[in-house]
Amino acid sequence: MSAAADAHPGRAAVGRADWARLGVRAACLVVGVALVVPWAVQFYWPAAGGLDVTGHQIGRDFINVWAGPQLAFGGKLAVLFDLSAYHAAIGELFGQPLPFHNWGYPLFTLPAFWPLAQLPYFAALVIWTIGLFAIFAGVTLSPIDAKDRASALLVLLVAPACLINTIGGQNGFLSAALLLGGVLCIDRRPILGGVLFGLLTFKPHLGLIIPFALLALRAWRVIAAAIVTAAILVACSVALFGIEPWRQYLEVAGTYQVLLLERFHGFYTSMMVSGVAGARTFGLSYLASLKIQVVLSIVVIAAATWAVMCTADPRRRAFVLASATPLVTPYSFNYDLTALSAVLLWQLYRPEPLGRVRAAIVVLGWLAAALPMYLAVPGWGLAPLVLAAVFALSVYDAVHDRAVAPRDAGRPALA
Numbered sequence: 001m002s003a004a005a006d007a008h009p010g011r012a013a014v015g016r017a018d019w020a021r022l023g024v025r026a027a028c029l030v031v032g033v034a035l036v037v038p039w040a041v042q043f044y045w046p047a048a049g050g051l052d053v054t055g056h057q058i059g060r061d062f063i064n065v066w067a068g069p070q071l072a073f074g075g076k077l078a079v080l081f082d083l084s085a086y087h088a089a090i091g092e093l094f095g096q097p098l099p100f101h102n103w104g105y106p107l108f109t110l111p112a113f114w115p116l117a118q119l120p121y122f123a124a125l126v127i128w129t130i131g132l133f134a135i136f137a138g139v140t141l142s143p144i145d146a147k148d149r150a151s152a153l154l155v156l157l158v159a160p161a162c163l164i165n166t167i168g169g170q171n172g173f174l175s176a177a178l179l180l181g182g183v184l185c186i187d188r189r190p191i192l193g194g195v196l197f198g199l200l201t202f203k204p205h206l207g208l209i210i211p212f213a214l215l216a217l218r219a220w221r222v223i224a225a226a227i228v229t230a231a232i233l234v235a236c237s238v239a240l241f242g243i244e245p246w247r248q249y250l251e252v253a254g255t256y257q258v259l260l261l262e263r264f265h266g267f268y269t270s271m272m273v274s275g276v277a278g279a280r281t282f283g284l285s286y287l288a289s290l291k292i293q294v295v296l297s298i299v300v301i302a303a304a305t306w307a308v309m310c311t312a313d314p315r316r317r318a319f320v321l322a323s324a325t326p327l328v329t330p331y332s333f334n335y336d337l338t339a340l341s342a343v344l345l346w347q348l349y350r351p352e353p354l355g356r357v358r359a360a361i362v363v364l365g366w367l368a369a370a371l372p373m374y375l376a377v378p379g380w381g382l383a384p385l386v387l388a389a390v391f392a393l394s395v396y397d398a399v400h401d402r403a404v405a406p407r408d409a410g411r412p413a414l415a
Contacts, residue, residue, distance in 0.1 A: 024359045025155055025348050028366045032160045035370035043267070044167045049096070050122075056099050059125040062169025063101050066124050067093050069117035072110045077241060081248035083256070094121075104253050107241055108233040109202050129166055132173035139177045139184070140342040143315050144349050156345055161337040161369035164271075168335060175203050176339035179325070182210070183318040186219050194225020201230045205329040206336060208297075209304055209321055216305040257331055262286045270373050273337065273383040276330040277372075281381030293330045296384075300327045300391065307398035316398045319343040323365075323391040327384065334369035334383075340390065341366065358393065365390035 044060070045053045052058055067090045071079050079085045080103040091097045105113075116124040137156060141149045156162060165172040178200040185193030197214075200207045214223050238246065260268065264280045275296040279289035304324040308317045322339040326332035347354070347362045354362065364371075364386045372383045 020359070021348070021354060024354055024363060025151075027363055028348065029155055029158055031363075032367055032370060033158050033163070035367060035374070036160050036163045039370070039373045040163070040167050050094075054099070057094060057121075059121070059169035060167075061101075061171075062125050062128055063090055063094075063098070064103055064105065065113045065128060065169075065171075066117050066121055068103055068105065069110050069114040072241075073114060077245055078248070081245070081252045083252070102253075102256055104256070106202060106204070106233075106237070107245055107249055108237040111236070111240065112202075125169060129169070129173075132171075132177070133162070133166070136173035136177040136338065136342070139181045140345060142184075143346060148349050152345060152349055155348065156341065159338075159341040159345070159369075160367060161334060161341045164335045164369055165338060170335040171203065172335045172338035175200060175206050175336065176322075176342060179206065179210075179322065179339045180318050180342055182222075183321055184314045186214075186217065186222055186314060186317070187312070188314075190219060190221040191225045193219075194222040194227075195229045197222065197226040198229025198233065201233065203336075205331050206325055208328045209301060209324045212301050212305045213308045213317070213321055216309050261290075261330060268333075271333045271335070273326050273334055273368065273372055273387060274330050274332040275327060275384045277332075278381035278384035290330070297328045297330075300324050303391075303395050304328075307395040311398040311401040313401060315343070315346055316394070316401055319346070319394040320391075320398050323387065323394045327387055327391055334372055337369045340368070340387075343394075344390070361389050361393050 043052070043054055044056075044058075046058055047053050050058055052060070057063055068080060070093060071077070071086075071089055076089060079089050083100075083102055086103055087098075087100050090101055116128060119127070137153060140156060141152055144152050161172060164170070178196045182193045182196035182200065185196065197207065197210055200210070210226075211223075214226075234246075261276055261280070264277070264286070269277065269281075274293065276286075276289040276293035279292045280286070284292070301324070304320050307320045311317060318339075322343045325339065326336055344362050344365050347358070348366075368383055368386045368390070371386060372381070
């Protein structure tokens with residue numbers, strides 16, 4: 001050790017902590033990309049005619065965002081709720097048969113998606129991907145020190161969950177921005193927070209934990225704004241389309257989701273991260289796996305509700321709720337882990353040393369979106385265990401925040 005380090009041991013410790021933090025960030029960046037790229041090349045690499053190597057349209061799940069409004073406002077609304085007819089209809093729109101897709105969004109998304117549906121497909125896909133990532137990145141980077149935002153943006157860009165959203169045309173940037181934005185606004189801008197939670201109902205299963213947290217916090221204005229927003233969205237869709245399409249949507253979409261979990265066979269199983277999906281990889285029946293999911297959901301909801309009451313720091317609350325979300329719902333996929341990537345990015349840029357245990361959990365959580373693609377084989381559905389470890393860390397932080405608050409009154413808590 002140098003003489004300067006001998007004279008200033010605290011400075012040497014800070015230097016080691018900085019290097020360790022940089023090493024963890026580098027590990028997240030490099031290993032995450034290394035895990036996603038081979039999988040992307042095998043299943044998503046562009047081929048001829050606007051298709052990828054598997055015969056899917058490039059942008060894959062964005063097809064629904066682009067095609068749904070065209071069909072609904074083109075006099076073919078009922079097609080959205082007929083799986084075979086919808087499959088045939090999107091093939092007609094693209095001028096060639098495509099692999100199976102199903103419509104799964106609530107009806108109030110149709111007017112919201114309509115402007116994109118008026119554009120050429122690839123132009124709409126670019127706007128969807130870049131525009132939503134920009135919003136998501138803006139929310140994610142806002143709690144990070146300004147001097148670190150450029151490097152944090154680079155790390156966020158190559159997060160496995162973000163890469164998977166980008167190549168798959170998914171909606172994880174939007175759902176994460178709404179979830180995190182809503183949590184960050186609970187105390188400072190409750191009406192806006194409620195509106196964001198109301199908009200999150202476009203993927204209602206990702207908001208199951210929110211009502212419990214808001215009730216625990218007695219955030220009545222947030223709750224009222226969320227209810228009013230959701231009610232307005234539904235009322236407007238009923239005014240446009242009537243009640244019957246809603247009945248069809250609930251029947252078809254709900255039945256299809258249950259069917260996927262019951263059959264649990266095909267490409268999608270390599271992307272699921274829920275407790276019920278993990279149990280299914282161990283050969284358990286759907287009913288047994290569902291019972292495990294129910295117990296897991298109850299435990300996580302109880303712990304998360306307690307944890308958010310233990311801290312006034314919105315970033316700690318966001319950490320709790322973002323890590324709880326994929327554990328509470330039985331229908332969570334790796335592209336739904338964008339919000340989790342955001343709160344883990346805050347961990348990577350926290351001013352305090354990470355420590356070995358925290359660093360290990362953060363790295364594994366960061367890679368959780370890529371893990372199912374390698375571990376979702378019989379007996380290796382371990383992604384939910386990784387998510388549970390991240391959730392436990394978030395609860396620890398929130399509870400620890402309450403323990404130190406009396407001694408550190410007046411000092412802002414850190415994410």
